[in-house]
Amino acid sequence: LRLRCSRPSIPCLPSLPLLGSLLSLSTDQAPHLLFTQLGHQYGSLFALHVGPHYTVVVNDFKHAREVLLQRGKEFAGRPKMMTTELLSRGGKDIAFADYSPLWKSHRRLVHASFTMFGEGSNKLQSIVCDEATSLCADLSAQASQPLDLRLPLMRAVTNVVCTLVFSSTYQPSDPEFHSVMEYNSGIVQTIARGSMVDIFPWLKIFPNKEVKRLKECIRVRDELLSRKLREHKETYNPEETRDLLDALLKGQRSSGNGSSITDDHVLMTAAEVFGAGVETTSTTLLWMIAFLLHHPEVQDRIHQELDEHIGRNRMPMLADRGRLPYLESTLCEVMRIRPVSPVLIPHVALQDTSLGEHSIAKGTRVLVNMWSVHHDPQQWDDPEKFKPERFLDAGGQRVSPPCFLPFGAGPRVCVGECLAKLELFLFSSWLLQRFTFSVPQEALLPNLQGCFGVVLQPLAYTVSVLPRLG
Ligand code: HEM
Ligand code: PLO
Numbered sequence: 001l002r003l004r005c006s007r008p009s010i011p012c013l014p015s016l017p018l019l020g021s022l023l024s025l026s027t028d029q030a031p032h033l034l035f036t037q038l039g040h041q042y043g044s045l046f047a048l049h050v051g052p053h054y055t056v057v058v059n060d061f062k063h064a065r066e067v068l069l070q071r072g073k074e075f076a077g078r079p080k081m082m083t084t085e086l087l088s089r090g091g092k093d094i095a096f097a098d099y100s101p102l103w104k105s106h107r108r109l110v111h112a113s114f115t116m117f118g119e120g121s122n123k124l125q126s127i128v129c130d131e132a133t134s135l136c137a138d139l140s141a142q143a144s145q146p147l148d149l150r151l152p153l154m155r156a157v158t159n160v161v162c163t164l165v166f167s168s169t170y171q172p173s174d175p176e177f178h179s180v181m182e183y184n185s186g187i188v189q190t191i192a193r194g195s196m197v198d199i200f201p202w203l204k205i206f207p208n209k210e211v212k213r214l215k216e217c218i219r220v221r222d223e224l225l226s227r228k229l230r231e232h233k234e235t236y237n238p239e240e241t242r243d244l245l246d247a248l249l250k251g252q253r254s255s256g257n258g259s260s261i262t263d264d265h266v267l268m269t270a271a272e273v274f275g276a277g278v279e280t281t282s283t284t285l286l287w288m289i290a291f292l293l294h295h296p297e298v299q300d301r302i303h304q305e306l307d308e309h310i311g312r313n314r315m316p317m318l319a320d321r322g323r324l325p326y327l328e329s330t331l332c333e334v335m336r337i338r339p340v341s342p343v344l345i346p347h348v349a350l351q352d353t354s355l356g357e358h359s360i361a362k363g364t365r366v367l368v369n370m371w372s373v374h375h376d377p378q379q380w381d382d383p384e385k386f387k388p389e390r391f392l393d394a395g396g397q398r399v400s401p402p403c404f405l406p407f408g409a410g411p412r413v414c415v416g417e418c419l420a421k422l423e424l425f426l427f428s429s430w431l432l433q434r435f436t437f438s439v440p441q442e443a444l445l446p447n448l449q450g451c452f453g454v455v456l457q458p459l460a461y462t463v464s465v466l467p468r469l470g
Contacts, residue, residue: 030452032371072410077348113247146440148251161277187218329391335406342371
């Protein structure tokens with residue numbers, strides 16, 4: 001007991017009853033930037049009250065590693081937030097569900113299904129290559145005018161997850177595709193942005209415009225996905241697993257009748273893979289092109305590497321990954337400098353534990369500020385500079401420092417990491433083998449600041465797409 005009492009407490013931001021530390025946070029700055037700045041003032045580990053919730057913010061790699069890896073299991077909980085509870089029907093998904101044995105077997109099932117479609121077979125590669133072919137054709141057809149890449153990239157990545165989850169794809173003009181785009185952007189804009197309802201759960205008794213919009217988007221999503229689930233159940237054949245939905249139905253049926261995966265779990269998982277699969281990958285590709293417009297010398301070097309190691313007579317494949325270290329390093333540098341999830345998803349201590357020399361009580365919320373880890377001058381030279389070569393060793397081989405964690409780590413690491421890396425490699429290599437991207441005449445360079453939400457997105461920009469292949 002004496003040992004515990006003598007442990008120093010974590011520096012805490014000044015707090016007011018009820019309002020928590022919210023008043024000292026009322027600035028326009030996005031949380032990852034604000035926390036990084038407060039870290040300089042209070043030390044890299046500090047605490048604050050978000051509404052009634054005591055929350056610890058971690059800004060350095062040493063403590064991030066403790067939370068995610070060394071004591072990963074003890075910090076593997078998730079808080080209940082009003083908007084994510086609505087999104088996931090009370091945590092029947094993976095990302096926003098609190099730790100439980102059911103969550104664990106549910107997560108394992110999804111992971112196993114990804115492995116089955118992915119690394120084990122070539123199915124995933126051929127799905128992505130089909131979409132990359134169609135994306136390149138799409139861009140060639142529009143190449144004469146300045147383009148906003150959002151729509152074509154979204155369609156390509158939507159079709160990849162759509163094939164994976166439901167075995168179906170969309171044509172550009174499909175009204176259902178536009179409805180997916182619309183509800184997704186509504187959800188991204190309203191969910192978990194530290195919106196007032198998440199901070200003050202009791203506000204839900206008041207009508208609130210944001211919650212209303214979120215509920216409407218969720219209604220549209222649920223209608224669309226329930227239809228897909230119904231169709232799958234009608235044509236389900238235990239002998240043939242067509243896609244993730246079949247794999248979930250199979251897992252549901254084989255897990256016996258104990259506490260098991262319900263139809264709600266199946267629906268929420270499909271919705272989540274669909275949502276996560278689209279928003280993260282398309283955002284990373286948009287960041288990549290934005291940085292290439294700012295750094296044409298990096299684009300030139302990728303073009304050179306592609307010409308030298310692949311040529312122009314065949315398309316890059318997964319087996320070529322080792323031959324294109326500079327392209328892979330560029331993808332890493334993009335995810336370092338603009339992580340799509342700069343403060344990860346909040347973690348919660350599942351039991352009394354510790355962090356560094358401090359004790360942490362069960363129920364403490366922990367925000368891991370990966371932005372600050374990825375911009376820490378003690379870990380990186382010139383962290384604000386875009387330098388893909390930092391991920392290459394002297395012999396030109398790719399290296400990955402331990403403090404580079406765009407997908408998180410430990411028990412809550414991203415389940416889509418392999419899928420995401422595979423898609424990023426194939427889409428970016430196909431696009432750059434075929435095209436040169438540049439700033440359209442009279443247009444400005446893209447703004448690199450980003451717009452913070454549940455994912456950190458670049459502001460809209462236009463680009464000229466010039467074919468390289470005859
Ligand atoms: C969780 C990053 C793509 C599905 C996460 C987390 C991060 C992340 C940082 C949270 C880790 C934590 O809270 O500690 C990324 C990045 C991606 C990407 C950078 C692409 C560039 C994907 C894709 C999928 C996916 C393609 C699905 C197909 C998930 C799920 C979780 C998750 C289900 C929740 C895991 C859990 O809470 O147990 N991702 N992700 N992600 N991601 Fe991804
Ligand atoms: C994206 C919009 C969808 O309509 C719903 C959805 C589900 C899962 C979320 C995803 C959104 C955003 C990115 C998230 C993902 C789970 C893991 C991933 C938060 C909100 C990351 C990067 O952490």
